[in-house]
Amino acid sequence: MISRTHVLVCGGTGCAASKSTEIMAQFEKHFLAKGIEKEAKVVKTGCFGLCEKGPIVVIYPEGATYANVKPEDVKEIVEEHLLKGRIVKRLLLGDTEAQDVARSLENVGFFSRQLRIALRNCGVINPEVIDEYIARDGYAALGKVLTKMKPQDVIAEMKKSGLRGRGGGGFPTGMKWEFAAVQKADRKYVCCNADEGDPGAFMDRSVLEGDPHSIIEAMAIAGYAIGANQGYVYVRAEYPIAVQRLRLAMDQARGYGLLGKNIFETGFDFELEIRLGAGAFVCGEETALMTSIEGHRGEPRPRPPFPAVKGLWQKPTILNNVETFANVPVIINKGADWFASIGTEKSKGTKVFAVGGKINNTGLVEIPMGTPLREVIYDIGGGIPNGKAFKAVQTGGPSGGCIPAAHIDVPIEYDTLIALGSMMGSGGMIVMDEDNCMVDIARFFLEFTVDESCGKCPPCRIGTKRMLEILERITQGKGELSDLEKLETLANSIKQSALCGLGQTAPNPVLSTLRYFRDEYLAHVVDKKCPAGVCKAMMTYSIVEDKCKGCGICAKRCPVDAISGVVKLPYRIDQGKCIKCGVCMDSCKFAAITFK
Amino acid sequence: MKSLKDLEAIRDRAKQEMSLRETENKTRIIVGMATCGIAAGARPIMAAFNQELELRGLHSASVSITGCVGVCRYEPMCDVIDPNGDRTTYINLDAGKVRRIVAEHIVNRRPVTAFTIGAAER
Incomplete structure (x- = not known):
């Protein structure tokens, strides 16, 4: 029944x-x-x-x-x-x-403004049942290309669709496939980059968890288009549910003959394997990712040669991100013209964003390219919690930058974001309100890059470390005006000299915050103040004499005995002893303690 | 799997099962399943609707349940809500009536006036 x-x-x-x-x-x-x-x-x-x-x-x-x-x-x-x-x-x-x-x-505001292409099956089908994927026209695109299209037709269709890489760079997917297709080689490879590493980003994980078959199907289509019979999905081991569902999906596809030898009796063979990454950020960089698949330490190498010419095991290879692949079967089924009708002139289709930070509806949204940022923050995201003011949004993770409130009406597309000194990136979107210190944000992202730098090239290994030291100095109230200049000089030389994309973009969070929030930097180095009240070193706890009833409870609670006084008279905090733990403020019943 | 035809066969089968999850352009059959309805035999009625829809491969209708509408003497009963919002209430159902309602109302879009609450009240 x-x-x-x-x-x-x-x-x-x-x-x-x-x-x-x-x-x-x-x-x-x-x-x-x-x-x-x-x-x-x-x-x-x-x-x-x-x-x-x-x-x-x-x-x-x-x-x-x-x-x-x-x-x-x-x-x-x-x-x-x-x-x-x-x-x-x-x-x-x-x-x-x-x-x-x-x-x-469909009636909930959060969903009604979205257009779900890459996420079309997420939350709709059971990802562990291949029949449910097939019911939603799954594998029909693979059937169509194998039986009715030539490889060059597939590439022409991809080029016409205007699809650009969703992993960050925004390189036209059809062109990438064409470069690899024209190479003469005995073996070629298709790789899927599922090494999602930007803090706060989880688009690729969600696609793998919610719709793993779309990736398998798209990779087989890509294989047919460029002449490859082997694919690798490079996914981080920290995504256990994604890995397990992808494995299951691959087994089911093999069981149906949709992976393996002679697919649809057309003579086309395609096999897929999973490679688990250990979670190093640099392995999301294409050359490092391929080095890691080969079994070596994940370090990038200079380009050219580009992967399309000499990639995995020196063979022509294409590498696309999960979300890029998720768009492919739909483009084949519905046609390039349909896809190209969505979005803007230079950015076609949709983009998935993982929206987080100071926003009411934390989650995953897919919007047509060109949607104004304001709509994402307020109409879909539900605005900023607790009635706070919107300050900026960080896109592109550690390689991106901040878009300040003044530019909230910017349409979201590859080129407009780059013009603002940020980037689309893989789609992390971290919303910040008035309580976020932009210097501290820049320090946070740089700390991440310093941690994750592979160490192969000095600009990234040493340069970012020096930048971080300067930023730490500034947030501790020990910065000087000349530090800002030093930061900019260092940032620009790292951008020009680092080996791979990660190093070249690492200074971006600093440059972009310096561009839009220079006044906050100046407040830190000149006035030794943190306007947002985040950088603790520059803040002090003090007792407002008028409000203090002299109960002495703060003095009793203070772990370092920094508070002294006589009962029923105002107490005082010895700033030399204070470790800024905040216990006194929490214990005061009269709100007599301030922190600024 | 050998051919596109095999794929289509799997697609059609799975699609039927999943059509339940579409909400647009659907006829909704709502069976009264409060204590009074269940006592009067609403559960086999609901099963009969499901069976009939499955037999005919109808994707355009869904079966759901509701509580007591207050005319317990007419149970088992159901409402058929057309995609345009028109509502027809059928009463004193049995398996034969279910078959005719599906054939005439759901498939041919002609409500079976003889089984409606209006016919009984007249």
């Missing part, structure tokens, strides 16, 4: 961390208890994108979307919704006001 109701539960990493696996088990248990196990079916899906409100449960045919579901809520959902047909309003996603209708996913 066909089930009358499907209960979709998010099985992405975010929701799995908040017990979605237990929620699924609870549903199964209550189905059995109520004798409806044949009518109702639990479907484990990939990420819905609304991680802030997870775990998400969607019940069809009503399309009712429940948010922040806990295992103990399941009994009520089964009894009320599934047995009596009464929607459990208190768990519905959306406004807390009474709602008479079931709110389906």
Whole structure:
């Protein structure tokens, strides 16, 4: 019997961390208890994108979307919704006001402005069931290219679509494929870069977790287009759910003959293997990634020769990012013209962003290129929490930069972001409000690059370290005006001399914050003040005499005995002893202690 | 899998199962499943609707349930809501009526007036 109701539960990493696996088990248990196990079916899906409100449960045919579901809520959902047909309003996603209708996913503001191409199946299908992917026209694109198109037709279609690399660089995918296709070689390779390393970015993980077959299909299409029979997916070992689902998907594809020898009886062979990365940031750089697949230490090498000429094992290789591949089957099925009609003149299609930081709807969004930043922050992201002011958004991770509030109406596309000194990057978007110190943000990203520098070339190994030392000095209130100049000089020489893309872009967070928030740097070095109140070294705790009742509780709690005084008279803090732990402020009942 | 035809066969089969998850342009059949409905035999009615839809491979309709609407004497009953929002209430259902409702209303878009609550009230 066909089930009358499907209960979709998010099985992405975010929701799995908040017990979605237990929620699924609870549903199964209550189905059995109520004798409806044949009518109702639990479907484990990939990420819905609304991680802030997870775990998400969607019940069809009503399309009712429940948010922040806990295992103990399941009994009520089964009894009320599934047995009596009464929607459990208190768990519905959306406004807390009474709602008479079931709110389906499409009606929620977060989803209604999105256009899901790369994420088309995430949260819709069960990624562990190949038939569900096939039901959504999965593997039809592979069938189409193998039976009806020549390799050069596939490349022409990709070029016409205008698809550009989604991993950061934005290089036209069709051209990359063409470079590799025209090479003469006995072997060629297709690689998928799933070594997502930008802090806060999880687009690729979500695609692998929610729709692994789309990557397998796209890589086989790429293989056919360039003349390769072997592919590698390089994915970090820190993504266990993604790796497990990809493995399962590959096994299922092999079982159906969609990977392996003689696919669709066309004589085309394609095999796929997974290579696990240990999580080094540099291995997301294409030459380092290939060196790592070969079994060597993940270090980049100079280009040219480009991978399309001499890549993996010195053979022509194409390397595309997960999200880029996820677009490919749709382009083949719906046509390049359809894809090119979405987005802007130079940036076609959509882009997935992992939105995080000071924003209400943390999660994953896919928007058409050219969507204004304001729409992402306010209409989809739900604005800044606690009524704080929006200050800037950081895009492109450690290689990108900040876009200040003045540019919030910028349309999001490759070239506009570069013009603002930032970049699209892989799609991390970290929102900052008035409480974020931009010098500290620059220091944070540089600390990351210093940690992750592979050490092969001196500009990156030594240069970024020196920059970090200067930034640390500034945030500790020991900076000088000349430091800003030094930072800029160092930054520009690293950009020009570093070996790989990571080193060349490492100074970007510093340059971009210097460009837009120079006044904050000046406040740090000239006034020795941190306007946002983040850099502790420059702040002091002090007792407001008028407010202090002289109870002495702060003095009792202070771990270093820095507070002294006479009972019923105002107390004082000895700044020489104070370690700025904040215990006094927390313990004061009269709000008599300030920190500025 | 040998050919595109095999792929299409798998697609069509899986699509039918997943059509439940589409919400647009669908006819909704809502069976009253409160205590009164269940006591009057609503569960086999719901199963009959499911079976009938499956048999005919109908993707355009879904079956869900609701509570008591207050006219318990007419149970088992159901509402059929057309994609345009029109609502038809059928009462005193049995397996034969279910078959006719699916054939005439869901497939041919002609409500079976004889089984409606309006016909009984007249």
